[in-house]
Amino acid sequence: MSQNEIRCEGLAKRFDDGAALGPLSVTFAPGQTTALVGPSGCGKSTLLRLIAGLEDPTEGTVRIGHKPPKEVARSGALSMAFQDHALLPWRTVRANVTLGARLARKPDHRADALIALVGLAGFEGHRPAELSGGMRQRAAIARSLISEPDVLLLDEPFGAVDALTRSKLNADLPPLWRDRDTTTIMVTHSVDEAVLLSDRIIVLSERPGQIIADIPVMLEGRRSMSITRLPVFQAKTKEVLDALGVTV
Numbered sequence: 001m002s003q004n005e006i007r008c009e010g011l012a013k014r015f016d017d018g019a020a021l022g023p024l025s026v027t028f029a030p031g032q033t034t035a036l037v038g039p040s041g042c043g044k045s046t047l048l049r050l051i052a053g054l055e056d057p058t059e060g061t062v063r064i065g066h067k068p069p070k071e072v073a074r075s076g077a078l079s080m081a082f083q084d085h086a087l088l089p090w091r092t093v094r095a096n097v098t099l100g101a102r103l104a105r106k107p108d109h110r111a112d113a114l115i116a117l118v119g120l121a122g123f124e125g126h127r128p129a130e131l132s133g134g135m136r137q138r139a140a141i142a143r144s145l146i147s148e149p150d151v152l153l154l155d156e157p158f159g160a161v162d163a164l165t166r167s168k169l170n171a172d173l174p175p176l177w178r179d180r181d182t183t184t185i186m187v188t189h190s191v192d193e194a195v196l197l198s199d200r201i202i203v204l205s206e207r208p209g210q211i212i213a214d215i216p217v218m219l220e221g222r223r224s225m226s227i228t229r230l231p232v233f234q235a236k237t238k239e240v241l242d243a244l245g246v247t248v
């Protein structure tokens with residue numbers, strides 16, 4: 001088992017009001033990007049939080065390599081950009097980003113380049129309260145990438161970002177984690193984005209989310225927005241929408 005492989009076995013989560021996720025078993029291969037899609041409230045974020053070690057499963061296990069997620073997170077090898085994973089309000093953008101490196105005991109010399117890549121050049125000295133929601137989200141993405149993690153968990157990474165910036169991020173950011181052996185899992189509500197960015201799409205059912213489709217995405221080459229116009233892209237999108245039960 002590679003140190004970047006994520007294995008969920010018999011994983012289930014129950015909250016006070018009932019079952020929220022699973023049981024499900026799934027393995028995420030090192031270096032692959034997987035998108036999680038499914039109806040609102042089906043447990044996508046819960047699955048991500050279980051893998052991050054932020055929640056404990058009611059049943060089953062998560063292992064990254066052979067280790068429990070909390071241990072991997074402590075070592076700095078796991079990085080996440082969640083909507084509710086707030087930036088430190090009293091620190092500037094640059095200080096928030098370099099903190100990501102420091103916590104993972106990695107160098108921080110790429111901070112300004114990453115800040116520029118997510119479109120925040122000129123805002124390095126701003127504090128989170130001085131930024132829009134989408135800008136804060138992009139700062140959190142820069143912070144999650146600077147540690148060059150083995151495991152990258154992204155919850156709606158481009159959710160609060162305008163369409164133009166989003167398409168630029170869709171093109172610029174994935175090479176940063178694809179070129180390394182990072183195991184990336186992202187939650188998205190956009191089927192187009194899932195097909196554009198991932199190697200595999202897992203479709204979850206209504207709450208409690210179970211895996212109803214596991215769809216490989218094998219589109220050639222570096223993907224840019226222009227691929228969205230190709231029939232092969234549209235066929236893949238339709239396959240995912242069919243699995244979701246959406247008629248178009």
Ligand SMILES: Nc1ncnc2c1ncn2[C@@H]1O[C@H](COP(=O)(O)OP(=O)(O)OP(=O)(O)O)[C@@H](O)[C@H]1O
Nearest residue numbers: 015016020038039040041042043044045046047207
């Ligand atoms: N800490 C919690 N306590 C109680 N219930 C929770 C908690 N976290 C999530 N839930 C419930 O578990 C279910 C799954 O939530 P989750 O956020 O994982 O869904 P999701 O698929 O990510 O939803 P969305 O697409 O709307 O963001 C929801 O019904 C939610 O209300």
